[in-house]
Amino acid sequence: MRTAVVTQKGHEIHQGHEGVPASRGRSRALQPVGRFVLHLLEMCMVMCAGAIALGFLFFGTAALLGYTDLLQRAPALSVLVIAISLSLPMAVWMRFRGMAWRPTLEMSGSTMVFGLLLIVAYWTDLVARDSLVEVQTSAACPLMLAVMLLRPRLYAGHAHGGGRPATRDGPFPRGFARSNRLVANPVIRRFAGSIGPLTLVQHRGRKTGRTYATPVMSFTTHGGLVVGVMYGKRSDWVRNVLAGGAVEVKRRGRTDRYQSARLLGQGEGLHLLPSMLRGPFRLLRVRHFVYLTDLAA
Secondary structure, three states: OOEEEEOOOOOEEEEOHHHOEHHHHHHHHHHHHHHHHHHHHHHHHHHHHHHHHHHHHHHHHHHHOOOOOHHHHOHHHHHHHHHHHHHHHHHHHHHHOOOOHHHHHHHHHHHHHHHHHHHHHHHOOOOOHHHHHHHHHHHHHHHHHHHHHOOHHHHHOOOOOOOOOOOOOOOOOHHHHHHHHHHOHHHHOOOOOOOOOEEEEEEEOOOOOOEEEEEEEEEEEOOEEEEEOOOOOOOHHHHHHHHHOOEEEEEOOEEEEEEEEEEEOHHHHHHHOOHHHHHHHHHOOOOOEEEEEEEOO
């Protein structure tokens, strides 16, 4: 029921329900919209800044190693790298702000899925090579908006988070690993072992005896390699490597055999990483690392 209050000076102030001034009611109604827009702008800024930094790091390093003009020479790999560069900063930022895993994976996963669909579209001649990056980067923020509209109350709420993140063995849930094995890994495996820290770990199954190849991100340190365990220490590749001892690793076009594999805790693992990477791995709450040593001659 709308009411009107007359002041001592004879001015009439219209009020909304329960005696709340109409202007204040409209302001309160618009507050969630403002928070939603601010959240969208914040996420877009983080995504773009992170993608530029990671893209510059990857493509700049590749150029220094002699892999120039990757956008033309390896367009599918470039799209995959850009998808990761767009997704990873968002995931790190959302977890840093206390967002629960489900919306975090929805947001970052949508960007990864779109990148993979774009690669398929390129392979089937539906999208021209010269248009890949333009299509991918132009769709990034609209895609983010679409995902946010699935949960308007969450993104328009006072708090960014959805409660304290659940405690788990690795930064990403095991269910994400299973879907990643079917969708992303077959694409990544085509390039892992050839460029940058993308590494192919070849290991033998503990029970089956079969040989598997798992793409990971590895970093050189103190005569060995260190790998962050993203899906927990019970991941199949981690258990196989620890059980088998020796492991073959393909990295930057070269295959080496390491005689020893150890599982390290967060403190030891972060200490072995390059200093510029410790912050992101700490924000992702990577709790375990595999340390490969004793390079065979």
